[in-house]
Every structure is written in structure tokens, then in C-alpha cells.
Amino acid sequence: MLEVHCSGTPYEIGHQHGTVAKDQVAGSLAFYENQFQETCSMNWEAVRKEAEKYIEPLTKLSPRHVQELQGLADGAGVDLVDIVALNVRTEITFSLYTSVPSTSIQTDGCTSAAYRQPNGEVLLAQNWDWQPQQAPNLIVCHIFQPGTDLPNISMVTEAGVIGKIGINSAGVGTLLNAIRARGVDSTKLPIHLALRTALESKSAREAADKLYKIGTAGSGHILVADESEAIGLECTSIGIKEINFDSDGTLPHTNHLLLDHPGVDEPGWLPDSKDRIKRISELLKEKLASTGIDHSSFFELFQDEQGYPTSINRAETSPGQGTVTLFNINMDLARRRATVTVGRPINWTERIELSPWLMCDNS
Template sequence: MVLIVNAFGTPYEHGQQAKDQVLGSISYYGSLFESTCGLDWPSVREEATKYLDTLERLCPEYLEEIRGIAEGAGVTLLDIVALNVRTEINFGLFSQEPKLPIQLDGCTALAIKSGHGPSFLSQNWDWVTRQGQNLIVYTVQRPDTDIPRFTVVTEAGIIGKIGLNESGVGVCLNAIKARGVDHTKWPVHLALRKVLESSSRQSAIDELVSTGLAGSAHLLIADEFGATGLESTAKTVELLPADDQGVVIHSNHLLLNHAGSEESLWLLDSPQRSDRMQQLVTEELSSKQALTASDIFKLFQDEEGYPNGINRDAADDSSAETLFNIIMNLSERTATIAFGRTTNVVERVHVSF
């Protein structure tokens, strides 16, 4: 069963309750960074130090949370900082000739607010099978603050990822491989955390646009009124509005123009997945005014292009598969997380505020 971590007091609880999973995350990313970036763990820690001043400036409370997780898990502060900047390391500092191909991530995300229907935010999260055992469902409540309570599905040790809050703001993530990092900006996973602490989609977007992101990614940010895609590189931020049907779809390549970006289309199936999802959504909306959560889940079961489709499987030369699906109803402040491939669900976790 997936570990449920409730941090209603100190961040120490995350590290203590999820110690085995935190250690598992460190072990996994240690081997990954060695393979894709040529960095051993001491070098990874050295890279992590470059973010300390930025974290102290932008979000000292996050740095304290990271410190608490480290203490609870019995590891160093830099070990946990490294996990929280894993996107910048893996997708911004990749080697020209990595020991292993970076064929790891294949996430497909969908937001839809059509007609008088609810605002849905959803995605399949695909990653290396081994890391699935280190996923946790993490709920954070900060007493005596105006920060909304939120629940996030994340890798143990990482304080921000995919989820929603009690204000009805949610966020999904698509990895994008574009060279370069900027240590003075929001690390991607801490930007995700910032969204989860926001009271509205617009306030989250305003914060991230004003500061920028340290690396490349797509954040699909939504609330009960609709969704906006936020594409970033280390140099640029561009916004992707919903189409005339209230739909935003994204996979793992840049859809917008980013001046000066050096993107590598590392997943050849990424355009096919986004096109396929668009086709499926268009077909559904041709006969329905609005989609249900059940309708959306069926879209994410699609296996066209198997094993590298929307519902990814670990086969051929890839070790990645769909590890979970999440469907958030932001109008009702609820979510269902289905662990495993969408055609072979092993556990469901329901969230409501």
C-alpha cells in the first residue's frame, strides 16, 4: 500500500514517517544522476549548494521544511535539497553522451472545463518502475497561517509535485528536456509547491512568471474556473491558454516558442501522445456537453502506440511505465489517485476537502 503522510505539525514528520522511502529516493537518484549526468553523489550535493541562497531568499520556510525532512530521515540537508532540484539536474545538466538513454518520463496531462461541467485536472505520471515504491501521498496543514491545506502525490523527500488544495487550485507536471539551469529562480518542484499554497490559479501564475523557473518543465495549473499551461526553460516562461472547448493538453515537448532554448526531443512519442489525447477528447466532446471523471479515466487507459502510449508500459528497451493516474475535480475539491497502470490499478486513494 502507498504510504500516507500527514504533516499537521512539523516537517520532521515527513522524514520520520517516510524514512525508508526517502532513503529509496536518494538511492534511486544517485544511480540516475550518475548515468544521465555523469555526477556522483558528492558532486550532486555540490550542485545542490548552488540553490541554498535562492531558497533562503524565495522560500526560507521551504528550506526549513527540507531541513526537518533531512533530520527525520537521518540524512543531510543537501541530500534533500538535491531531491528537490532533481528536475534541474536530470533535465538541465544531462551529458552529451549519457551512459543510459534518458527514456524515462512520459507523462500526459489534460485539463478540461467545458460548458457547465466541473473543472477537471488530470494526468498519467510515468517514471521508472523502481521509483514507484517511493511514492507517497503527502497532506500538509499549517496551523495559524492562511496557507490552504493541500494534498500532493510525490516522491518521498520532495515537498512539491502533483496535487490540489482546499481552495480548489491544482497542478500537474510534464518533464521537458532543455539544456540549462538558473540557480536564482524557482526550482521546478518548489514551484509546484508554491502553486499548491496559492489561493487562485492567477496568483500562482503571477508569482512564477515574475521570478521564473530554474529549469525546463510544463506546469498545468487549474482552478474551478479553468486551466492555464505554464511552459518554462531556464531563460523563458510562456503561457498556454485553454482552447475554445476549455481544454489544455500537454506531454513532454515544448509547444510554444522559447527564444534561445536548446530542447532535445528525447521522447519521440511525445507529439503522438498529445495528438492522440486531443483526438480522444474531441471525439468525446462531439457527443457530450461535458465529461465525467469516469470518461476522463477511460481516456488515460488508451494504449495506441503500445508500449509507449498514453498508458505506458515497461517493455522493449524502456524501464518506465505509468505509475499513477490522478483525476482532480477542482469544482468539488476532490481527487482520485489510481496507482499502477490505468488498465491494472493496484490501489486507489481518494482525497476531499
């Protein structure tokens, strides 16, 4: 997996991302152009029109991030609106789903969990499942922002997307579960920029407070944690509700809302989402009752294949069809480190260690 090291001003950070990962950004754009056309009969010009609606609100909400998006576009040799489209693809999907309810929508599915160990330290992990055609366009992005009080960030993301799944030098980690609910509000923060905002925070509570204040444009579950606390943020365009650790110190989530969200329309999407939340909860309880859970054994839960191929460790239903686990990330937040396992957790192809607290300016 390509690793990109970015530092400097927001524009410079974006420009380095776009320049070094130029081929992968082009790959992401091609993948989503095809994805929108195949699943929504929406051509890229229509996608760009939807994305344009977010530029002005984002310039007011988060000017630094718009500068980074502009730098990324310039580095990759594409238009700003193309890069914005990648970063608001969740919201564009849900906007279309709201206006044309019969639309067949596909988005990434995942299984995530946080666990607070008996010593109070928090572990955070997830499998990220998506179509294998997007695997070559995944990158690890390291971000160092000198002259600011913002923490360093190391995250796994789709090339061209500036906020995703990762860990920062303050020991804050973020995970994402896609949620398919109707409704979008372009005056609020898109889910992927909400993830970036969380990764620029120094505690889980600070991240949650920021997102409560701004709100999210679309739906998703953001699991944000630090070394002692984890907060599950079920986000919709209407509002955000939080889930905390249960009595066993566990907090699992998949791809459906667990809390009641009045006024939110969430039709069924992935039937296996309810099976996976049940299964990951069972595995957590079983492991706690036997050997206990540490950073190493936490990963083992995500190798589970009960319900194959739509299991926690997901496989394609047939060659080229359906989604598959593309990577696992397993974080030890007290030690401010994470292990990225590329590929399905039982037959992975590469391992990458993330330690953003060791990062320095490479420019």
C-alpha cells in the same frame, strides 16, 4: 501507497514527512544515486555539490521551504544537501545536459489534460510515467499549516520531495510534464518548489502570477487549474509562457514545448511525446462529440493504449526497461476532490481519494 499527515511549523511538517516516510526517502535517494550514476556517470558527491548551489538562493527566495527541507532531512536522518538534491534533481540533470550535451538524460514522462465542462467547472487529470523502481517510494503527503492563510494540500510525490502533483483546499490543482531543454538558473525557483508554490495559492491565476514574478530555475510544464480556469505554464530558465483553453475547452500537454521559446534549446527527447499529444487531443474531441466528458469518463482517456508500449497508458518496453505509468490523478476542482489510481489505469492496484478541504490538524 503510504499516506503521511503533516502539520505545524515548516520544520515540523518536514520532520513528520522525513520520520514517517524514512524508508521511502532512503529509497528515493538510492534510486536517484543510481540514476545519476547510470545515465550521467555522476556520483552522489558530484550531485551534492550541484545541489549546494541552490541552498543560498532558496534561503532568500523561499525560507519557509528551506526550513521544511531541513526538518525533512533531520527526520529522515540525512543531510540537508541530500534532500535539496532530490528537490532540484530536474535542474541538476539539465545543468549537466547543458555543460555536456552528449549526456544521455532520462526523466519522467507524462500526459496531462484539463477540460472545462459546459457548466464552466474544470477537470484536471494526468498519467505520471517513470521507472518502476521508484514506485515503492511514492507517497501521498497531506499538509496542514495552522496559523497561516495557506490552503491545505494533498499531493502525490516522491518521498523527500516537498512539491509535486496534487490539489489544495481552495480547489487549485497542479500537474507536471517534464520538458528537456538546456539551461538552468539557480537564482530562480526549482520546478518542484514551483509546484509547491502553486499548491499554496488560492487560484490558478495567483499561482501563475507568483511563478511569473520569481521564474523557474529549469524547464517543465506546470498545468495549474482551479474550478473555473486552467493555465498551462511552459517554464524554462529563460522565462515562462502560458497556454489557455482551446475553443473546445481543452488543454492537453505532454513532454515537449508547444509554444515558441526564443533562445531555448530543446533537442528531441521522447519521440512518442508528439504522438501522445496528438492522441490525447483526438480522444478529447471524440469523447466530446459522443458522450461528453465528466469526472468519471475523463479517466477513461488515460486508459488508452494506442502506440503501446509508449502509449498514453504507458508500459515497459521490456521487463525492467523503460518507463511505465505509475499512477493517474483525476481532479474535480469544483468539488475539491481528486482520485489517485495507483498503477496502470487498466490494471490498477489501489485507489486513494483526496479531499484536502476536509483536513484538520492531526497533531
